[in-house]
Amino acid sequence: MTPEQLSDAIVAALTSLVDAGRVTLPDPVPSQVRVERPKVKEHGDYATNIAMQLGKKAGMNPREFAELLAAELASTEGISAAEVAGPGFLNIRVSAGAQGEIARNVLEAGAAYGHGAPTGRSINMEFISANPTGPLHLGHTRWAAVGDAIARVMAAAGNEVTREFYINDRGNQMDKFGASLMARAHGEEPPEDGYHGAYVADLAARIVEADPGITSLPRDEQTIAFREAGYALQLAEHKSELAEFNTHFDVWFSERSLHESDAVERSLARLREQGRLFEAEGATWMRTTDFGDDKDRVLLRGNGELTYFASDTAYYVDKRDRGFETCIYLLGADHHGYVGRLNAMAACVGDTPGEQIEVLIGQLVKILQNGQELKLSKRAGTIVSLRELIDLIGVDPLRYTLIRYPTDSPLTLDVAEMTRKSNDNPVYYVQYAHARLSSIVRNAADLGLTADLESFDPSQLSEERSGALLRALAEFPRVVARAAELREPHRVARYLEETASTFHKFYDECRVLPQGDEEPTDTHRARLVLVAATRQVLANGLDLLGVSAPDRM
Known part of the structure; x- marks a missing residue:
């Protein structure tokens, strides 16, 4: 019996009490009841405080209300006992057979x-959105892992999620990039305000190798040619590295396309119609202070140039016009000031911050190696690149470690700890549990045993360790739903670690396979089903984190 099924049983019991006139409530019976796993296992399998919530509304002492509800639940199939505790808590014990059915539910659902x-809700997730003028770095790496994991858990929770990368391919930084590449191609130093990492010389050499005649073009044409060729190479590198890091985008949206279409003009026209624009000092401003911004924002300068904020506004309007009900922005710590202005911008357009727009901020990450912070890159200069982090740490440990911590606090990680192959390393601990489960399934197959649901007798899973593991598996859907609701995929990682621990305790005390000439029993077969179900849940959870579930380690 899952927590959801138990909730349904309690709702049914409450409805029966009301229909029989034994309880009178001023409001309809709630459609669902929250049940939780007690911290003390002696208190039962699940607990609820619904009697304390409804007792006074029914004009009854909560404990008296709980006793009526306990008596009603006692006759419910799958519930072995319902006991009242304290001022009105209800502790519930589920029968072994009903609890064992959780393993069946898992295997029947499989990867799902x-x-x-499905909620039918369409969500746009924009994250990373790096300039195509240099390598992806450590700051981008945190959002590459966490942003992708948020998208995965939100999709698992039933939402239609589109991952989007906004390519900042317009503006002065692109021209400086082109000038820097051209300078390196001629053996010169880039402009002082240009790009100086060794990667610039690498890109320049690749461009010249592919098109030797580029250095003979007139200076102005040459700058543009280098800019466009470098842009294409750097963007391709971004896509390749992110794919290797198991982060995939549905849309790569070019800032240029906003200006090549009528998107900017449409957004300005809409804001003007809504009375959100005004003219001052020769410029066009948006009244963002009407919605809590610390100052109004310029969209169009007096010289006719559009600001970055004009692009940001047009981009948001474009997302909404494409049918996205919620637009989520994942920004780095240095963009904290954008929260207020983006929320105000959405409000100016007519939307509600927190509903149509959400802005999440991720704090900084430090990586230590041999006690020293990694700051410099041989290729990128003053940053540590994603490429170097993948080579140094590996995709799985890097992703898992970045995801398993809340993003709203700074993070310091150690290379040695992330790559250590021991149970002290959380990603290794969870992956090892999956590999151990896979080994049991393989060994069972060698004995002619499979996780056969037709012959499965769930009542055989009556030991406390089996019950604890079954209850852990039953929690997984709620963990995923909560992680999606709060945009906190680290909850999935922590759940996996706890479930792996619960499995190891089960395996230490409950022998799964027969030994020697021992004939397989129904208990062996039931435990094998539980093992297969646990393996499935760990695989599903690791997939939500974009981390592999190895069968052997």
């Missing part, structure tokens, strides 16, 4: 276990 019903 933990996923919610």
Whole structure:
């Protein structure tokens, strides 16, 4: 019996009490009841405080209300006991057979276990959005892992999620990039305000190798040619590295396209119609202070140039016009000031911050190696690149470690700890549990045993360790739903670690396979089903983090 099924049983019991006139409530019976796993296992399998919530509304002492509800639940199939505790808590014990059915539910659902019903809600997730003028770095790496994991859990929760990368391919930084490449191609130093990493010389050499005649073009044409060729190479590198890092985007949106279409003009016209624009000092401003911004924002300068904020506004309007009900922005710590202005911008357009727009801020990450912070890159200069981090740490440990911590606090990680192959390393601990489960399934196959649901007798899973593991598996859908609701995929990682620990305790005390000439029993077969179900849940959870689930280690 899952927490959701138990909730349904409690709702049914409440409805029966109301229909029989034994309880009178001023409001309809709630459609669902929250049940939780007690911290003390002696208190039962699940607990609820619904009697304390409804007792006074029914004009009854909560404990008296709880006793009526306990008596009603006692006759419910799958519930072995319902006991009243304290001022009105209800502790519930589920029968072994009903609890064991959780393993069946997991295996029947397979890779879909933990996923919610479709919500029909269309969500745009924009993250990373790096300039195509240099390598992806450590700051981008945190959002590459966390942003992708948020998208995965939100999709698992039933939402239609589109991952989007906004390519900042317009503006002065692109011209400086082109000038820097051209300078390196001629053996010169880039402009002082240009790009100086060794990667610039590498890109310049590749461009010249592909098009030797580029250095003979007139200076102005040459700058543009280098800019466009460098842009294409750097963007391709971004896409390749992110794919290797198991982060994939549905849309790569070019800032240029906003200006090549009528998107900017449409957004300005809409804001003007809504009375959100005004003219002052020869420029066009948006009244963002009407919605809490610290100052109004210029969209069009007096010289006719559009500001970056004009592009930001047009981009948001474009997303909404494409049908996205919620637009989520994932920004780095140095963009904290953007939260207020983006929320105000959405409000100016007519939307509600927190509903149509969400802005999440991720704090800084430091990586230590041999006690020293990694700051310099041989290729990128003053930054540590994603490429170097992948080569140094590996995709799985890097992704998992970045995801398993809340993003709203700074993070310091150690290379040795992330790559250590021991149970002290969380990603290794979870992956090892999956590999151990896979080994049991393989060994069972050698004995002619499979996780056969037709012969599965869930009542055989009556030991406390089996019950604890089953209850852990039952929690997975709620963990996923909560992680999606709060945009906190680290909850999935922590759940996996706890479930791996619960499995190891089960395996230490409950022998799964027969030994020697021992004939397989129904208990062996039931435990094998539980093992297969646990393996499935760990695989599903690791997939939500974009981390592999190895069968052997």
